[in-house]
Amino acid sequence: MPILINLGPIQIRSYGVFLVLAFLAGTFILWREGQKQGYNEEKLLDLSVTTIIFGFLGARVYQVITNWSDYADRFSSVFKVWEGGLSLHGALIGGFVGLWWFTKKNKWPLLQVADFGVLALSLGIIIGKIGSFLNGDDYGVVSNLPFAVHIPGIIGRRHPSPIYELILMFFIYLYLLRYYRAKSKSGGVFYIFLLLSGLARIFTELFRDNRTLILNMKEGFWGGAVLAIIGLLGLYWFYKSTVLGAQELKSVLGKSEVIRDIARDFGNLLDTRKSDVGKKSKRWLSRFGKTLSNLRRKYGNRKD
Template sequence: MVKANMTDDETIIVSSTRSNRKTDTLLRRERDTHMHLAMVIDPVAFSLGPLQVHWYGIIMGTAALIGLWLAIREGRRHGLDSELFLDMMIWVIPSAIVGARLYYVLFEWEYYSLHPADIIAVWKGGLAIHGGLIGALIAGYFFVKKKAVRYLHLADIVAPSIILGQAIGRWGNFINQEAHGSPVSLAFLQSLHLPDWIIQQMNIQGVYYHPTFLYESIWDFVGFLLLFLLQRWNPRRGEVFFSYLIWYSMGRFFIEGLRTDSLTFNGPDWLAHLLNVLWSPMTVKFTPGMMMDGNIRIAQLVSVTLMVVGVLLIVVRRMRGNTEQYLSKTEISDASVSRAE
């Protein structure tokens, strides 16, 4: 009725106003959505009274349970009872956590000597994987002695579980916004085609960082698939575990060079130069992360050492005529009978 009395110019103005209102509404919705995506993930998943349950702990627990399930499943092919792996978990998991924490605290003693109460605050992060590996290997040694199981036999079985657990565990670092790399641009992160919630979680106090947690998680997951296939190929005993050491350490060495929170120490210049030369192929596309103190990244040094040890053990054992297979003919026969039943 009103519109019928309007001039053409007035009709255009009303139409334009309605269009602008619609556009404003869409922009507000887009802005609200962006604000929602930009919210940093709360490291506390939920609270039970005064007790706070952190995502970090949930993720680590999930990684341990999935790893246990895989180990039990693979152990059945070797005729090993599930109770063996349940008992092993009781020994290894606490030892790995203690080893990971002590390793980290040792190299950050300047801080923890002033804040001793934080030493046990593992839910805040600060678990060094290499320390956890050392703790687990030591506990595993005493465990197999008690159970009369061969060390490398068990290590081969659980190797895929270990690296898959590491792949999952890195997402705990993501939630805590730690173990990240050097600063990068938003455009760089978008070029990786990452979902917005990952990109925004890598925005720490207004600065975007390399999602090194994601690089390592992907690398470890690929390693899990390779080790799983290697088990089916039935190599010589010990080679699945040694391959784990080589694969994980290779990825960790190069990814560690991007990080800015590496544990470091002051070592000989020739060693620092050697590690820099080994990492130099990465400089074609990446800039190394700054080291706050020291000239050697401990994780890089340990990674190179483990790679060399893994390769040497495979070569030396083969040269000495080690022909024992990962899965013996008797175990293969027993597994076939079990599947038939």
């Protein structure tokens, strides 16, 4: 349902509607959490506008560059953003550049602002993914699962990969909100977001019908891997820098057994029809759970 309302020459698209809702919701969270920290309310709104502009430009430029074959023969479509085509990785890069520039200009602590900034971003992603799904963007590979969907103009029933990412981001948002409200040291929430959102993207790439390959792996896989690695390195620094950081990381790793069990059960669900995607996801989720368990055994009982 890419078009919500059709009034002849005026068309209101679902993608644009949910994009605006995402911006508004993200701005509200940024304003609410920022003013609680004592930041100037007007400057918080300026920060929101700045990161939205930088993120929007980054998302579109990244999308066009990584999918140039879709735009080379119809260059005018580069500017038709209302039809969809915004990259999450590009938005993160552009948004962070805007955040860095704004905090540097106003002499605000970057990591402290980034902590409540990713809360706003996470909620925005959740809402934006609804628009992506309705617009038929980021559709998955062919599937026979009962919840597979038909995308207009696309052959076969497909995995609803935007919904997978929406669900994962919803739980990530709740997780981040919990640790942010626990008064974490600056940077902890930001690095956890990078790690978990990177892993979420790696997982959802198993189901996406992404034609852009780099070294025989989907472009989104590499983007997710970079995010996860940066987040993991940041958490390592966070863990080593203070006792508070160590306590928070232990708490994160303490959930590894639960995550492992969820990973196994979800992998079994997707493997019920013995699809290649299901088998790959089951193997990947199993390895992810084992890795977290190993980290927990190594660091979870360490005394500070």
